[in-house]
Structure formats: C-alpha cells, structure tokens
Amino acid sequence: MTSSNNKIIVGSEEWCSFPALGIPAIKAxxxxxxxxxxxxxxNIQTFRREGLLWVSFEVHPLQKxxxxxxxxERPVVDKRSVKSSSGISETRYVISTLIKVESETWEVELTLANRDSMGYRMLLGREAMKGRILVDPELSLCLNEPSKEQLYDWYGQPQKNKSGLKIxxxxxxxxxxxxxRLMEAAEExxxxMVFLNIKYCYMKVDEQAxxxxxxxxxxxxxxxxVVTRIRPSMTFYGCALARQFESMGIYTVNSSSAISQSRDKLFSLQLMLKSGIGIPTTGFAHSPMDTSDLIEMVGGAPLIVKLLEGTQGRGVVLAETKKAAESVINAFKALHANLLVQEFIKEADGKDLRCFVIDGKVVASIQRTAAPGEFRANIHQGGSASVVKITPEERRLATLSAKVLGLKVAGVDIIRSSKGPLLLEVNSSPGLEGIESATGKDIAGHIIASIEKRLKWERPVSSSVLETL
Structure with missing residues (x-):
C-alpha cells in the first residue's frame, strides 16, 4: 500500500525480506x-576477511x-550499547544490509540481538523508515503476506518427530x-512436552501402585x-508431587529433596559453610529481644534484612543505620516472619554474578547491576545484565554449591568481596529470560539435553524443518 507521496503505508507488523542475508521472509x-x-x-562470531571485521550469525526467521x-555473514559497521525493552543493557554488533519491503529495496542498519524473549524475530525502527514508510498503528499486515506454501518452498515442509521422550x-x-522456552526447546x-499445573495435580499414595x-x-x-519449576508459595505441595513422581520411577529435574533444601535459606547456608563455601556473615534469631546483639553480630549497620521465603529480590531490605535495622527487624518479627540479617558488602557496588549450573557445569554466567538508587542487582526491578568471565574460584564455588544441595539445574548467585567470592543464594527454579537474552545461549536446550543424557536417549538424525508458522 502506498500513499500520495509514494511512501509505503504499513501497520504494526509486516513481512519483509533481506536478499543479501538470504532471508526470503521475516515478520517484523x-x-x-x-x-x-x-x-x-x-551463535554470533566475529572473524577477519581481507583485513575487515566480519560477523557470522544464525537466525530463526519464523516466530515460535x-x-x-x-x-x-556481513561486515561489522559498528558496536553499540543498547538497552532492551526488558531493561537489559548489552553491546551489540551492527551490520548494514538491503531490506526489501513490498517492491522497494534500500540499505538499513541492523543490530544483532537474541530476540527470543521479544516474540518478533525482527524490529523495524524509525531510522530504517525515514523518507520511505508511514505507519498506521491501527493496521496490521497491510503488505503482501506470504502463503504457507511459499514459506514451505523457502524453509521446508513441516514434519514432526514422534520418536522422542515424553516430558x-x-x-x-x-x-x-x-x-x-522449555516447552519450545523440548519440541525442537x-x-x-506437557505442561502440568501444580494446582491441577493430585495423587494416590499407595505402596503397590x-x-x-x-x-x-x-x-x-x-x-x-518431569522438569520441576516450583514457585516458592507452592513448595510444600510441589515437592510432595515431585516425591510422588520419584516413587513412580520417573526422573525429576530437580529432585524433591534438593528443592526442599534450597528453599530453606538458613539450612542451605549452614550446609554451604559445612562444605567450606564462604558466605556473608549471617545472623538469625527468633525473639525480637535479641535484635541489638543480632545487628552487632554481622558487623553493624548498614546491613541486609532478608525474608527466608523471599525470591527474585522481594523481601530484601537494606537498613543503612542501626535504628533503621531495629525498626525493620522488629516489624518483620511482629508479623511472625522468619528472617536473616546479613552483612552488607559495600565493595560489590550493587553488582552480583548469576552462574547457571547444569549437571555440575557452569554453562553461562552474567553480571547483574542494580538500577540507579537500588542496592541489589535485580533485572526484575530495573537492573541490567551483561556477559561476564568468571574466575576459576567462582566457577568452583558455583558448581560446589549446586552439588551440596543436590541440584541438577541451579542459578547460583555470587558476590565479589574483598575476602573473595561469597555465596548469596542458590535458586532451584532459576529464570531463563535474563541469562538467555544477555548471553544469546540456548539454556533451555541445555536443560533438555541433560535429560536426554540422563535417560541415555540419542537424538535421531533429521533435517531442519518448519514446525509452526
């Protein structure tokens, strides 16, 4: 569709192509x-060709x-720091290539980014549209939309592999x-893979069957x-279901006992200390009468007050003065909430490490930085994430922590201090979005691969196919 000034009119989503990249159709x-x-x-990799920096990368051109x-492959024209819509800052390579929209073709710049969490495989920004495109946000798919038959010609006929596992x-x-992502990775x-809502499951506890x-x-x-991703509020019933599956001889990732240990923050920290893993000095008390001594026990204010049942940064408070610490601790105690007090590691400067451990190996790691005005690094609350190279000591700490709790899949949070790396906590149901977006790695695929290895399942040889449009 074109306007009177020969500009192309588009809606909120449109199909386009990139001839020089060999991409016949992608929805933007x-x-x-x-x-x-x-x-x-x-799978972004840089290399040199005739003295110039090039980048090779792989693309999933179709949604879902x-x-x-x-x-x-294209030459690199720039590197830029970009903050995504999810709040994650990262440095991206920039390429220049031809885009074709309807019958028009022109040169545009593209940043390379893992967009699995964004839904669309392509985002068309205003610089590429200047002088050529008008946007009507009420419309959608105004231009020629390829048929399924055309997509089959370009990308292959869909087929389903029926020889896999049932997870x-x-x-x-x-x-x-x-x-x-886990559902998608298993199907790939x-x-x-079947989704089992914890609330909809019930069990027959019987010795024979x-x-x-x-x-x-x-x-x-x-x-x-069974992949166990149990939210903290469902720990008791979720672990009971996991135990039931285990009694039926079904392999669980993670096991009920490992999840239970990881969810008891005090017990898990005690297990870490017993195994020689360093943690920030931590205090725990039942009675509000012991508040003053509890504060001194961890080196005084500022200090961290942390609810035992908290997750994803919720239930964590920085008390900057002794008076503030006493007020927060006593308020939580009045609500009969169990909490820890922990020394504040000032030199960490609002940063920590998230190491993703699968089968005793760190498969990815990121550094998380707190949002301005915050003390704790949390991408769920406006923080940012970037790829980081961890030290051998940090790698050992991460793998040992997961091993101590018996977790096959774990998100291990580490803080860098003047005393060396210290363990903050271990998450038995770590989120994938932040670490996949920052690193570009297929963490969900690694988890499914670990199940295949455990069950000694070998993937049959097959060609790349189109699953859904």
Whole structure:
C-alpha cells in the first residue's frame, strides 16, 4: 500500500525480506519509538576477511520456530550499547544490509540481538523508515503476506518427530518465559512436552501402585521425566508431587529433596559453610529481644534484612543505620516472619554474578547491576545484565554449591568481596529470560539435553524443518 507521496503505508507488523542475508521472509514488529532496527541472531562470531571485521550469525526467521535456521555473514559497521525493552543493557554488533519491503529495496542498519524473549524475530525502527514508510498503528499486515506454501518452498515442509521422550513440566504459569522456552526447546528436539499445573495435580499414595492424576482423571504414568519449576508459595505441595513422581520411577529435574533444601535459606547456608563455601556473615534469631546483639553480630549497620521465603529480590531490605535495622527487624518479627540479617558488602557496588549450573557445569554466567538508587542487582526491578568471565574460584564455588544441595539445574548467585567470592543464594527454579537474552545461549536446550543424557536417549538424525508458522 502506498500513499500520495509514494511512501509505503504499513501497520504494526509486516513481512519483509533481506536478499543479501538470504532471508526470503521475516515478520517484523514496526516500532517508530525505536531508533535502530534489530534482527534475531544467535551463535554470533566475529572473524577477519581481507583485513575487515566480519560477523557470522544464525537466525530463526519464523516466530515460535527454532528448528528453522539460516546462517548469515556481513561486515561489522559498528558496536553499540543498547538497552532492551526488558531493561537489559548489552553491546551489540551492527551490520548494514538491503531490506526489501513490498517492491522497494534500500540499505538499513541492523543490530544483532537474541530476540527470543521479544516474540518478533525482527524490529523495524524509525531510522530504517525515514523518507520511505508511514505507519498506521491501527493496521496490521497491510503488505503482501506470504502463503504457507511459499514459506514451505523457502524453509521446508513441516514434519514432526514422534520418536522422542515424553516430558512433564511441573509449574504454575504456562505463559512464563522460562516455561515457554522449555516447552519450545523440548519440541525442537523431537520430544513431547506437557505442561502440568501444580494446582491441577493430585495423587494416590499407595505402596503397590502410586499414581499422580491430573484434572479430569488422567493418570500421569507414561512420563519419562518431569522438569520441576516450583514457585516458592507452592513448595510444600510441589515437592510432595515431585516425591510422588520419584516413587513412580520417573526422573525429576530437580529432585524433591534438593528443592526442599534450597528453599530453606538458613539450612542451605549452614550446609554451604559445612562444605567450606564462604558466605556473608549471617545472623538469625527468633525473639525480637535479641535484635541489638543480632545487628552487632554481622558487623553493624548498614546491613541486609532478608525474608527466608523471599525470591527474585522481594523481601530484601537494606537498613543503612542501626535504628533503621531495629525498626525493620522488629516489624518483620511482629508479623511472625522468619528472617536473616546479613552483612552488607559495600565493595560489590550493587553488582552480583548469576552462574547457571547444569549437571555440575557452569554453562553461562552474567553480571547483574542494580538500577540507579537500588542496592541489589535485580533485572526484575530495573537492573541490567551483561556477559561476564568468571574466575576459576567462582566457577568452583558455583558448581560446589549446586552439588551440596543436590541440584541438577541451579542459578547460583555470587558476590565479589574483598575476602573473595561469597555465596548469596542458590535458586532451584532459576529464570531463563535474563541469562538467555544477555548471553544469546540456548539454556533451555541445555536443560533438555541433560535429560536426554540422563535417560541415555540419542537424538535421531533429521533435517531442519518448519514446525509452526
């Protein structure tokens, strides 16, 4: 569609192509609020060609499909620091290439970024639209939309691999990024994955024939494995279900005992100390009468007050003075809340490390930086994340921490102090969005691969196919 001044009229989403990249069709989110355009890219590698810096990368050109992969190469024209819509700052490579929209072709700049968490594989920003495009936000797909047959010609006929495992995902929210990624990763590798809402599961506790039933009476006895992603408020019942699956001979990731240990913050810290793992000096008391001595025990104010049941940065307070610390501690105690007090590591400067451990190996690590005015690094509350190279000592601390708790999959949080790396906590249901977005790594795929290894399942050889459009 064109206007009277020959500009192309587009809606909020449109199909375009990149001839020089070999991408015949990709659906873009049209966003005039974004300055620069961006394309989904992973496995990003730089190399030299005739003295110039080039970048190679792979693209999933279709939404909700990670099986279809195209490899691209272009010269690097720039490197820029970009803050994504999820608040994560990262340095991205910039390339220049031809874009084709309807019958028009022109040169645009694209930043390379992992857009799995964004939905659209392409974002068309205002710099690429200047002088050529008008946006009508009420419209959608104004231009020529490729048919399924055309997409099949370009990307391959969809096929489903029926020879995989049957895996259950025991969780609470099917729309959570981490859960959607695990479902997607399992299906990519030819497995059948079913979402099991914890609230809809119930069990038959029987010595001869233990069972787990799902809403409607379906018996869940044909699963090969269960991925346990249990939110803190559902720990008791979720672990009971995990134990039931274990009694049925079904492999669980993570086990009920490992999750229970990790959720008891005080017990887990005591286990760490017993294993020689350093932690910030920590105090715990039952009675408000002991508040003053409790504060002195950890070196006085400023200090951290942390609820034992807190997660993702909630229930963590910085008390900057002794009076403030006494007020916070006594207020929590009046509510009969269990809490820890912990020394404040000033030299960390609002930064910590998140190490993602799978099967005893750190597969990815990021540094998280607190938002301005905050003391704790948390990307759920406006903080940022960047790729970081951890030291051998930090790697050892992360893997040992997961091993002590018996976790096959763990997010280990570490803080750098003047005394060396210290363990903050270990998460048995770590989120995938922040670390996948920052590193570009397929962490969900690593988790599914660990199940395959455990069950000695070998992936059959097959060609790349189109799963969904």
């Amino acid at each position: 989110r049209v966003d005039s609020g974004a300055k620069t355009s961006s394309i989904h890219a992973f 499909d990670r099986r279809t992969v195209l490899r691209c 259950g995902l025991l969780a609470s929210n099917p729309d959570l990024y981490s859960n959607m 590798r030819g497995h059948e 233990p069972e787990v039933h799902y809403r409607g009476g379906k018996i869940l006895n044909d699963l090969d494995a």
